[in-house]
Amino acid sequence: xxxxxxxxxxxSGTAYTLGVTLVALxxxxxxxxxxxxxxxxxxxxxxxxxxxxxxxxxxxxxxVLLFILYFVMSGxxxxxxxxxxxxSLGIISSAYQMEIVRGAILAVxxxxxxxxxxxGMSTLEAIRYVILPQTLRLAIPPWSxxxxxxxKDSSLVYALGVxxxxxxxxxxxxxxxxxxxxxxxxxxxxxxxxxxxxxxxxRLERRLTIPSNP
Amino acid sequence: xxxxxxxxxxxxxxGGILAGCASQGKQSVLDKITKDGKVMVGTSADYPPYEYxxxxxxxxxxxxxxxxxxxKRMGVELVWVDMPFDSLVxxxxxxxxxxxxxxxxxxxxxxxxxxxxxxxxxxxxxFLVKSGFAGAIVNPEDVAKYKIGVQSGTVQDDWLTTTLVxxxxxxxANISRYERVxxxxxxxxxxxxxxxxxxxxxxxxxxxxxxxxxxxxHAVLSTxxxxxxxxxxxxxxxxxxxxxxxxxxxxGFIDTLATKYFSE
Numbered sequence: 001x002x003x004x005x006x007x008x009x010x011x012s013g014t015a016y017t018l019g020v021t022l023v024a025l026x027x028x029x030x031x032x033x034x035x036x037x038x039x040x041x042x043x044x045x046x047x048x049x050x051x052x053x054x055x056x057x058x059x060x061x062x063x064v065l066l067f068i069l070y071f072v073m074s075g076x077x078x079x080x081x082x083x084x085x086x087x088s089l090g091i092i093s094s095a096y097q098m099e100i101v102r103g104a105i106l107a108v109x110x111x112x113x114x115x116x117x118x119x120g121m122s123t124l125e126a127i128r129y130v131i132l133p134q135t136l137r138l139a140i141p142p143w144s145x146x147x148x149x150x151x152k153d154s155s156l157v158y159a160l161g162v163x164x165x166x167x168x169x170x171x172x173x174x175x176x177x178x179x180x181x182x183x184x185x186x187x188x189x190x191x192x193x194x195x196x197x198x199x200x201x202x203r204l205e206r207r208l209t210i211p212s213n214p
Numbered sequence: 215x216x217x218x219x220x221x222x223x224x225x226x227x228x229g230g231i232l233a234g235c236a237s238q239g240k241q242s243v244l245d246k247i248t249k250d251g252k253v254m255v256g257t258s259a260d261y262p263p264y265e266y267x268x269x270x271x272x273x274x275x276x277x278x279x280x281x282x283x284x285x286k287r288m289g290v291e292l293v294w295v296d297m298p299f300d301s302l303v304x305x306x307x308x309x310x311x312x313x314x315x316x317x318x319x320x321x322x323x324x325x326x327x328x329x330x331x332x333x334x335x336x337x338x339x340x341f342l343v344k345s346g347f348a349g350a351i352v353n354p355e356d357v358a359k360y361k362i363g364v365q366s367g368t369v370q371d372d373w374l375t376t377t378l379v380x381x382x383x384x385x386x387a388n389i390s391r392y393e394r395v396x397x398x399x400x401x402x403x404x405x406x407x408x409x410x411x412x413x414x415x416x417x418x419x420x421x422x423x424x425x426x427x428x429x430x431x432h433a434v435l436s437t438x439x440x441x442x443x444x445x446x447x448x449x450x451x452x453x454x455x456x457x458x459x460x461x462x463x464x465x466g467f468i469d470t471l472a473t474k475y476f477s478e
Contacts, residue, residue, distance in 0.1 A: 009271065067304075070310070071304050071305075071307075071308050071310075074308040074309065074310060158298065159298055159300075159301055160297065160301060161256075161295060161296045161297030161298065161301065163296065167296070167298075170260050170298075171259055171260050171266070171267045171296075172267065173260070174259075174260035174261060174262060174266055175260075175262055175266040175267050175268065175269075177367060
């Protein structure tokens with residue numbers, strides 16, 4: 001077997017890699033934005049709860065949460081390996097994305113909220129029309145970091161046997177006894193995915209730049 | 215006060231989830247297999263020649279063929295679940311899969327978590343020599359005195375490396391490693407090596423092929439008995455699997471498979 005047939009065999013696992021990423025990243029974003037808003041504007045108790053969530057979820061290695069969801073909780077919820085992996089990565093990513101968005105919210109000066117309230121906007125309106133549009137733009141650069149991490153962390157579902165890029169690399173490495181080619185192929189594919197994702201995000205960032213606020 | 219309330223809620227929810235794990239029914243997995251008409255079998259397809267993927271990406275190997283036949287005899291469809299080796303025992307334990315065949319050896323530690331079928335195959339190792347061999351092999355370590363050949367990457371290769379090379383009994387360069395056992399047999403016949411270490415089953419096949427060859431020593435050195443991993447305490451399923459294994463052994467089906475996979 002030559003390099004291109006290695007790439008071909010391993011790349012057919014890309015669908016799973018993208019699948020896990022496309023579940024984990026957006027669900028983490030939705031939760032992350034929601035939790036960040038609750039953290040900043042939710043009052044003392046909610047704020048403490050969000051802080052606890054962030055600390056716990058960032059303290060658990062993704063693979064441990066994956067095993068807990070798949071093996072330990074199998075009596076209550078019977079998840080397929082794909083969903084156990086996607087959900088656990090989504091939960092952990094939500095904690096990181098929450099911190100990214102929270103940082104961005106704090107970067108938008110707090111006086112803007114006061115000003116918005118002073119001209120008669122409700123807090124929700126101020127968040128919707130003043131705070132979030134700026135926050136989400138500011139969050140893109142650090143968020144592209146998180147996107148790269150989730151793409152690569154999706155390889156962890158190999159531990160449950162999801163035939164994604166890394167697992168396919170292991171299988172072909174064993175059957176051909178050519179680990180070097182197998183893992184180099186996997187590395188090339190991961191690199192291509194992260195490279196493309198970061199390029200797309202950089203383009204998005206440029207397009208969304210507010211001209212007066214470069 | 216509020217904090218302790220939150221903690222209480224969290225603990226109650228967690229407790230409920232964990233209790234859910236413990237209260238699984240005691241119905242035999244065999245009933246489930248028969249009812250669904252399919253058996254979910256876990257394997258880690260990265261261990262040739264027992265289980266691996268061929269160039270077309272299909273699972274193949276000794277264990278794969280054996281399990282295919284077992285499922286056929288049970289009259290159910292076979293569904294393979296590929297998983298890294300480390301995850302297999304936990305997956306059987308939690309009922310994610312019905313059983314697992316993946317070159318498992320019995321171990322007392324694993325036996326506390328899951329059950330084992332009877333051994334379907336006992337992998338023995340053999341030393342082959344050509345007639346006219348003047349030496350003597352009483353203990354397995356005695357082969358260190360001769361020029362040894364082995365198939366590379368096999369359990370026999372591992373055994374030679376750990377027992378002889380790492381113990382300093384022989385130089386690594388004195389062991390000839392071949393891609394296939396039949397290539398090693400050619401060199402034994404030609405006198406380039408004096409002893410060939412191989413799995414006992416293919417070794418016997420080689421003796422038939424080369425009447426000059428003989429097995430001077432065979433014993434369990436590198437692998438030992440292989441068992442299928444079954445859910446803990448499921449006597450009904452265990453009895454059924456053991457029955458099929460026994461039948462396949464009596465018919466010589468398993469020896470045929472061993473010759474097919476361990477000598478190429």
